[in-house]
Amino acid sequence: MKIIEVADYKEMSRVSAQIILEKIKSQEHVTLGLATGGTPLGTYKELVKDHEENGTRYDHVHTYNLDEYVGLASSDPESYHAYMCEHLFHPVHIPLDQTNIPNGAAEELLQECMRYDTLIENIGGVDLQLLGIGQNGHIGFNEPGTPFSSKTHIVDLTPSTLEANAEYFADRCKQPTRALTMGISTILQSKEILLLASGEKKQEALFHLLRGEVTEAVPASALKMHDRVTIIADSQALKLV
Ligand code: GLP
Numbered sequence: 001m002k003i004i005e006v007a008d009y010k011e012m013s014r015v016s017a018q019i020i021l022e023k024i025k026s027q028e029h030v031t032l033g034l035a036t037g038g039t040p041l042g043t044y045k046e047l048v049k050d051h052e053e054n055g056t057r058y059d060h061v062h063t064y065n066l067d068e069y070v071g072l073a074s075s076d077p078e079s080y081h082a083y084m085c086e087h088l089f090h091p092v093h094i095p096l097d098q099t100n101i102p103n104g105a106a107e108e109l110l111q112e113c114m115r116y117d118t119l120i121e122n123i124g125g126v127d128l129q130l131l132g133i134g135q136n137g138h139i140g141f142n143e144p145g146t147p148f149s150s151k152t153h154i155v156d157l158t159p160s161t162l163e164a165n166a167e168y169f170a171d172r173c174k175q176p177t178r179a180l181t182m183g184i185s186t187i188l189q190s191k192e193i194l195l196l197a198s199g200e201k202k203q204e205a206l207f208h209l210l211r212g213e214v215t216e217a218v219p220a221s222a223l224k225m226h227d228r229v230t231i232i233a234d235s236q237a238l239k240l241v
Contacts, residue, residue, distance in 0.1 A: 002230045003238075005234070007161060007235060008236075009199065012234050013042030018152065019230070020043070027060070027087050030061045031061075031123055031127045032127065033064050033065075034084065040132060044087040044088045047088065052063055054091055061098065062100070065099075066140040068102045070176055070180060078159075078169055080104055102181070102182075109154050113154065113163050120186055120189060128192045129190035130194050131195040132195070132196055132197070133195060133205050133209070137219055139219050139223070141161070142184050148184045152181065155180075156177065157177055162175060169184065188222060190198075191228065192228040196232050196233070199234070199236050208220075208221070210241045
């Protein structure tokens, strides 16, 4: 794993956007795996800024998001679908039919998981997967204990993950407790992976990832089995390492 230590969230966002832009500008067809949460927001802002200033085009970009809450329709303002439209798809003009997010409102959730997995298998894994990391070491919504062999699946979110994401819901009673997420093996199909981490809250997760062993108790440790992973983390997040 390559580790790029940066000063702060701002620099992490700039460096990660640069890596994504290099891919977008150097390939005729690009598939990006995308993440949500607070961590990649700055990266998306940088991509939008670049689009506005330099007119970088996204006609050749296809995207595959990691996860979505169960029970939230794509039109729900608190869905990851709405998040992606607001922060990236609309501002940089990625045609919506080139974007893919698991459908958390599907009637047959198991079938939806299989459909999503097949999509990703058919492209042979995304070219570049962007990841954040949960405070308990989760990637996507793969909570501790998830088998490394897992494909896209339904997950019951742990109390700590619910707590960490509560700020994104105006009414906590309406916060979904289940999600659909790419599995660990789905993520590992990516040709290249970029994991971002910033701030004190990610210290323990990074410590376990970088100093600990490969174990299903720390989902992100599966990334050690992949040979093209870059971690961009700020000094705060790397403090215990
Ligand atoms: C959620 C998302 C993950 C994200 C994690 C960290 O659980 N499903 O993809 O990496 O939160 O979120 P944040 O970046 O807000 O710390």
